[in-house]
Amino acid sequence: MTKLLKSMKDKDPGRVNMSEKKLNGTVIVTYRCNARCSMCNRYKAPSKPEEEISIETIKKLPKMYFTNITGGEPFIRKDLKDIVRELKKKSDRIVISTNGFFTDRIIDLCKEFPDVGIRISIEGLEDTNNQIRGLENGYQRGYETLKKLVDMGMKDVGFGMTVQDKNACDLVPLYEISNNLGMEFATASLHNSFYFVEAKNIIHDRIMVAENFEKLINRLLQSNSPKKWFRAYFNHGLINYIFSQKRLLPCDMSFDTFFIDPYGDVMPCNGTKDKEVMGNLNEQQWDELWNSKMADEVRAKVRTCDRNCWMIGSVSPAMHKYIWKPLMWVIIHKMKFWTKNKYSMYENKIVRDYKEGRISKEFLDRCSTCDMNSNVNNGLSKESMEQLKGKTGEEIVAEDLKNQID
Numbered sequence: 001m002t003k004l005l006k007s008m009k010d011k012d013p014g015r016v017n018m019s020e021k022k023l024n025g026t027v028i029v030t031y032r033c034n035a036r037c038s039m040c041n042r043y044k045a046p047s048k049p050e051e052e053i054s055i056e057t058i059k060k061l062p063k064m065y066f067t068n069i070t071g072g073e074p075f076i077r078k079d080l081k082d083i084v085r086e087l088k089k090k091s092d093r094i095v096i097s098t099n100g101f102f103t104d105r106i107i108d109l110c111k112e113f114p115d116v117g118i119r120i121s122i123e124g125l126e127d128t129n130n131q132i133r134g135l136e137n138g139y140q141r142g143y144e145t146l147k148k149l150v151d152m153g154m155k156d157v158g159f160g161m162t163v164q165d166k167n168a169c170d171l172v173p174l175y176e177i178s179n180n181l182g183m184e185f186a187t188a189s190l191h192n193s194f195y196f197v198e199a200k201n202i203i204h205d206r207i208m209v210a211e212n213f214e215k216l217i218n219r220l221l222q223s224n225s226p227k228k229w230f231r232a233y234f235n236h237g238l239i240n241y242i243f244s245q246k247r248l249l250p251c252d253m254s255f256d257t258f259f260i261d262p263y264g265d266v267m268p269c270n271g272t273k274d275k276e277v278m279g280n281l282n283e284q285q286w287d288e289l290w291n292s293k294m295a296d297e298v299r300a301k302v303r304t305c306d307r308n309c310w311m312i313g314s315v316s317p318a319m320h321k322y323i324w325k326p327l328m329w330v331i332i333h334k335m336k337f338w339t340k341n342k343y344s345m346y347e348n349k350i351v352r353d354y355k356e357g358r359i360s361k362e363f364l365d366r367c368s369t370c371d372m373n374s375n376v377n378n379g380l381s382k383e384s385m386e387q388l389k390g391k392t393g394e395e396i397v398a399e400d401l402k403n404q405i406d
């Protein structure tokens, strides 16, 4: 436990001298995607390959203590190895989020970079996963890729699951599979933002979904791994989130954390309704951009942001920075556990109020970020939007992949 706290403190950027300050960064290398996930419509709005972030722009990024590479599907880019090679010069740890479809490319990259982390999105057991992700044999391919990585001796591999009505029942079974394989198990729930292209994601049966989170939380608390106890806290935060409550921890995105999109636009996060731009790294140098008036204006918006997202990208830095809050929660719940009082989702007042009819479903729906009528700006450049005239995103990416093979 002492070791874990020390490592968390060491990673806290707020405790590091400003001149050596390392940031937490997410690099969205492409908006192209070959999956058809029901909760993410990014495949309908791909970026143009020739506009996507270049090695020259990657070279301008600052030092980072953690970098997440994501998309779209990052492995659609044939030069991903070059990107990782460059990022390794400036980042202490790299994790790539992928749908696991391009097995050969993933294995090839991991042979060169065995210390990179790989998170494969698997949305449930076979049928559920394939139904949600819309990838033929998606589960089998993802699972086999993970197995191959483990057999290769890769240490940092795991599942990522976005929990929703359709797959909540598979949450604990999938955790057990990952646990038996000695893999990491990361969870999320439905969010709406420009990044997901449409704003139609919402949990309908909140109690059923929360019950499954409750079971997972108790499995995690039962383990002997401090890392899993903190994961339990994260999942407790997801119950709070699906009931549209205020975030359990402050959001400091854009202060010590950033996202960069395929066009070189630097943003605080991927959770805002419209794209919020702090500056463009194709055109500017990092220090100029990070200390600009535009960046400060975005920071002012973050301070009053009421979207209350609970995604690992914004929560993990907050858990490190405000460690005492999750730590107290862990201590209290481990103690409770030892007295046979397990974690209960009804510890959350809002869950009790809802169950007992003091709060209606309609009220919670209105408080969520789901808005069927909203026009979400999909974050594409003018040129990328142009290519959608007369062709769908799916057709564009299918053609693109065909060309990569030919």
Ligand code: SF4
Binding pocket: 251, 252, 253, 268, 269, 270, 271, 272, 273, 302, 305, 306, 307, 308, 309, 314
């Ligand atoms: S709460 Fe934080 S992560 Fe979510 S949209 Fe607002 S600024 Fe972004």
